[in-house]
Amino acid sequence: MIYWIAENILGGTSMDVFVEQIVKKRNTTKDIAVIVGIILAALILCFVFAIILPALVPILGTLSLFLVAGTIFGAYWLISSMNLEFEYAATNGDLTVDKIIHRRKRKRVINLDSKDIETMEKYKAADHAQKRYDKRINAARDENAEDCWYLTMRHNQFGNILLTFSPDERTLSALKPFIKRQLAVEVFGRDAFRRT
Structure with a gap:
């Protein structure tokens, strides 16, 4: 003291x-479930931005890299805020x-x-x-x-x-x-x- x-x-x-x-x-188990949900959502968004978006609209290929980077940063920010x-x-x-x-x-x-x-x-x-x-x-x-x-x-x-x-x-x-x-x-x- x-x-x-x-x-x-x-x-x-x-x-x-x-x-x-x-x-x-x-x-808690609820916190861990939220973290797993954030990671899964980030993986799905990265897949969409890196593979599906450039295949559908080829001119957005460079933009997709920024979207993937933003998704990864957003997931990190949300997880670290817990x-x-x-x-x-x-x-x-x-x-x-x-x-x-x-x-x-x-x-x-x-x-x-x-x-x-x-x-x-x-x-x-x-x-x-x-x-x-x-x-x-x-x-x-x-x-x-x-x-x-x-x-x-x-x-x-x-x-x-x-x-x-x-x-x-x-x-x-x-x-x-x-x-x-x-x-x-x-x-x-x-x-x-x-x-x-």
Whole structure:
């Protein structure tokens, strides 16, 4: 865990908590099926552009090379866009979740204040199948993994949300002092606030 010690106005020191964690999303069977579909579609289009189009319209032979190249690039772009990572940044009770797409683009998913968290525990999909949320945000490595947690809260922008994520011990420890005391005891046990 990274701590920053900052001088405050009165000359004392305060301790700021800052923890970052990056998790790579695992491909599901649905993701693999989409990748296979993209590859098959690209192969069919390349066949059409490279063999059938020049045979039907011989004057378009040179254009077909550009169409094949564009198809290959488009398939690469779509497949690589499925390579996702999530970054969790916990700073003094604020949790920010960003989605990183193939290390070329970053998008803010949500920013929340830990004191507004209503529930937090290990995630089981069956427990939430029938529940209604205004927004479900999946920022987990794998929703079916044992390290998947969830939290619910009322968010100013999204309403009642369910966030699934895969925090490590450092991230959980950074959030622990800032969530409601009763919730911290429920999640982490009675020793949640003991100093070690």
